[in-house]
Amino acid sequence: MNFIKKYMFQLLIASVLVGNMHNLFSEEITNKSKTNLSSVYFELAGQGPFFSINYDKSYYYRINFRGGIGAIITPLSSYYTFPIGINYLVGNKNIFETGVGITPWLSMSDNIKQFGKKNNKLHPNVWIGYRYQNSGDLLLKLGIAIYAKDINHYVVLPGISLGVTF
């Protein structure tokens, strides 16, 4: 509850922005035979959060679900990542996209020969960004992923995605 009070103003601004975005990005759907579009794309940073290959499906240009697989490689800790999320879409070709996601980090350390242990992580996040999407065309996404490390510590990670929509 304290959290909501503390960030009441920011939440209000955000909700207003999201509400207005619907008008800002709304376009009449024309010449579309499909209203449910699938996309495959490579994402650099963002919800990945290093790099990931993703699939998502948009329904009626209003909502989409995403899932992907990525990796984090460092000399010490390294992980497979599985970004998943649900987004609200505003617009049809030039789209404002926002949503929530969660990215499990599965340790790459393996237990073969009884060595090593796994130290898995779970990182919830919020995504806000621009999305260009057109059936049979390129997919482009630009935005930021906001990770909450704890109540007072946020990490903002820009992301860019490129793929195809079909």
Add this chain to the structure above:
Amino acid sequence: MLKEILKKSFVICFILVNLLHARPEWDNDPDYRTYRGYAYVHVTDENGNGKSGIKVYLKMEMTFDTDGDGAVGDPQDLEYRSKSTSKFTDQNGYTYLYVDITVPSYWYNGWKHIRTWLSGSCITVLSTSGTFSNSSFWIYPNYNIIPDDCDRDDISDNIENQIAEKFKPVLHRHPNDRQINLENIETLMYNSGTLKGWNYAGYTVYNSDIPPLHIVDYNEAGWIFKNSYGWGSEMPAYELWRIDFNINKSTSYSGAAVGNRPLYYHIFKHESNYYVQYWYFFTMNDIQGDTENDTWHEGDWEHVTIKLNNELNHVAVNFYQHYGGHTKFPAQCWWSSSNSASSIPSQGYSESRTHLHIWISKNGHASYNKNDLVYRMQVNIIGLESDDFQDQCDYETNQSHFKYDFLEKLGEIEYSDVWLGYSPKGNSKFWLPFIGNVGEYWRHGSGFATTPSPRMPAFRIGYYSFTINSSITGFGNGDASSSINIFPPIVYDINGNTYVTAYPLYFYEADISWVQNNSGI
């Protein structure tokens, strides 16, 4: 007067003609001709002293026209003859050899070739002169050799042995290190080693117990497509070969049995300096509990290098630590009069204290001087996760040691453009040219390897460096060259305090620092 001169000239000419063309006693059969080839050989060692007991061969080959028409080259009338012999050099390094070829007197001599060579698997020939002739029956060969160079590195084995014995170190062990003893790689390979290979598509194409370690397969066209000692078209990268030690957690740390614990060494010369490296092999590098995700790998080659000048006095010591290291001067290092575990080290070198003391860090097995700064790596992943590893060397001296029972020379390798692979030179260790990784390693299945198991010492290119921009390549003598593949890149500083580390990735920070940890209390 003129008459007298002509008379004397005639007598002189008569004597000369008879001297030059008179047939010697071993060629006085009117029906046969005997051709004798001579060699007067002198063999000296690398110091210019005559070398006795060296076996020298002489061979003479000749062709003849057998119909006596003088038309040498007619295949129907061509005969080939050869003879060879051998003798040992005397105490001054000299020997005299000859061979005779006897043929019918009407045979006409055509082509001839006479040559000498030395016999001995441990001889390295530094220079030669006059070892053959196509025109004369007399040759005077000179050989300058290293007579006892079984690994063919242009350094006498005797000198190598003296150097290795003189500086052989004392290895201090962290009392809580999981590894109990040094490992013997040959024993480990034979008892539990499996050679595995993958093609570039990731499929297993070889999986069999060792021996053999050296696998070469040719396709129908005669191309090498598998080669564990070099390049193969199906397996074009060294990462596609690996020795997998079939050990488990309960047996992996004991190391070799007492009596079977080697300390490997490698000595090479570069420009005017000698370098002696002591290599020690551990079964495991297992730092579980020291990091978030427990990096580990089987097979752990570590080493120090002592740099010597041309008079075999040492100049510097390089302590190797995780892709980098510290360089120290002799006055900074700790030495003792023997390599026994009970020996008490003192700082500063003297001719009565020649045995280097090395403090090995816990489980990671980096090599340190006493009171050295120790390696620390801190990883920060976009502010969400972090990891931290630091060498632990803060143990009291002489609590525990990695003892060894004997010195074992690694030798050298050489590359063949024809063979497209490496071979051990002379009597060098047969496993030294193996190109793959030595041991299984964490994350191997993922395909992302930043801390894989090591390669054989012969391929640890760049670790001989004592100064920035050193260009030493190959295993000692420049015969084996390879691209430098060091990750992360760390630059040595002769002063021992400045290190440069660069990671080419952007989403995390990995800072390497060298922190005070009271190594070797």
